Each structure stands twice: as structure tokens, then as C-alpha cells.
Amino acid sequence: MKRKGQGRSQPLADLVGPVLGPALAAQGFTGADLVASWAEIVGERMAEASRPVRVEWPRRRPGESDGAPHPATLVVRVVGAFALELQHLAPLVLERINAVYGWRCVGRLVLKQGPVGRLQPPKAEKAPLPESARIRIAEAVAGLDEAALRQAMERLGRAMATRPDEPDEADLALPRSG
Template sequence: MAAKPLAELIDDLLAPALAAQGFAGRSVVTFWPEIVGERLAERTRPLKIDWPRRRNAPGETADPATLVVRVEGAFALEMQQLGPIVLERVNTHLGWRAVGKLVLKQGPVSAPARAQALPPPDPAALARIAAQVARVEDSGLREALARLGRAVAQRRKAASDDTAS
């Protein structure tokens, strides 16, 4: 049996919990910082999506859902003013006008875990990376590959430093 990436398995594991909160998938929760921006994401969390209870008759347009968001108390007024923009961004992310109303619930918002800074890669690794990508003609692709190489080298160095200690 071949190993599966964790990303393929996580949807199946989280689906029941997210469905209980009205989320069809994990994308709104997972991509919340990308949807609303880092500044809003630090002070808010999507809690659930309340879908309308009644079913529409054939040909009748569906009523939009209500997005319930936890927000830190002092930030609630600003979030209320930004509500139309947040709704637009959520709907753009979902690809249709799913959410039409925003409800704010004041309360503490736990800070997302910050990744520890990785040590810089050693100069020999940087030289190898530069030599490997030097033949790539497209400058954007060359720089992207170099960034990827530096990130891999940093992770490898951090892993080797952890096992050495």
C-alpha cells in the first residue's frame, strides 16, 4: 500500500467536525489569513456558517448563509465596519454568493502558532544552489527555484542541528 500525503487524509478526518459547524470543507478555516489578510486573521476566527433552514421552491434563489466570526472585543467595531469587504472576500474564495450576513461573537482569539526562525543555510549549500539554478533562463523561475533550495537547505540544517543536540 502506497503512502498518502497528509493533505489527502486531513479532509476526511476534519469533515465531520467542520460539517457540524456548517463548513462544506476546510478551505475557509484553513485559508482565513489569505481571505481576510494577516491583520484581521490575528484578531478573528471563523466559527461556523449558518445555512438557512427552509428549502427554496424550484426556480427560487437560495437565501445566503450567515458567517459567524469570533472577534476580540476591542477589534469588533473595526471588524463590523469591514464586514462587507470580508463577505465579498469569503464569497470570492468560495466562488459564489454563499454568505450574505456576518455575525460577530466577541471573545478571546488564540494567537496562531508562530513558526520558529530557521537557521540560515551554510555558505556551501548556498553556493551549490546558485550553481544548480544558474542555467535556468527565466529569471522568475530561477529565483523561485533558488528560494525553494534555500528553504530546503534551512530545514535540513535545522533538522541536523536538532539531531546533533
């Protein structure tokens, strides 16, 4: 007997979220978005040398109103050689973190020096993109007016073109809106 929902594919985020949620909540994170977007917030180089460890939310004082909560403190583990650089970048990092959440939820960074494990293995050298694939990608995104969308679609096209299984013409074609 087939159970309800069996046989349908689900996004990986839907499956991993419930598993990681309690572990992240125990460290003060409200979701995986800060951890997942750490490289975009601090940049690839700094992400290799640092990790958000936990968020420390201030306790409410008795009699304090239920207004906006006070900003939290983000504890970041950082390799010693990069601690000074991250300290100088702290205002920018705080601004970017708060942009991810959409409000001023983090007010300061506390840096803890120590070893940092790798998020992912180093990227292997990619083979150069064939000229024919480059032309097909350029033609496919030529009709897009928005620059950010066009760049994202170009990256997607390049990623698809360098997959181990060779993409065909249909893989690189963008749907046409009518």
C-alpha cells in the same frame, strides 16, 4: 500478508479531510477551505485575532424554487479590540470568502467577541539566507515568465534552503520542460 495500498505514502490532506469533514459539517462548513485559508482571506494580523466559528445557512421556505440558495451568514469569533476593525473590513472579507468558493455563498458576517486561541505557535526567528543559496534560487527561477509562479518558487526555494537538513543542489533545481 500485505494489504492493498499499504506502503504507499498519501498526502496529509487525504488523511485529515475525512476526520475533520464531519466536525466542520456540523458547524455548517462545506469543507476545510475557508478555515484553512482564513489567514489569506483576512491577513495574518487579523487571523491571529479572529476565527470562523460556523456558517448558518438560511432555511428554504415551503414552495420556494430550487434556484440559487440564499447567501449564508458566517459567524466569526473575534478578540474585542479587533471587532471594530473587522466590522469595517466586512465587505472586503465577504468578497474574499466568496472568491474562495467561486460564488456568493456568504452574504454577511456576525461577529462574536471573545477569546481566540492561536492557530499555530509563533514563528521562530529565521536565520538569514546565505548568499550562495540566494543566488542559486534566483538562477533557478530566472527562466519563469509568470511573476506569481516565480514568487511562489522563490518562497519554496527559501523554505527549502532554511530547512534543518541542508539542501543540496538537486533540491533547489527546477525541472526543465522539454
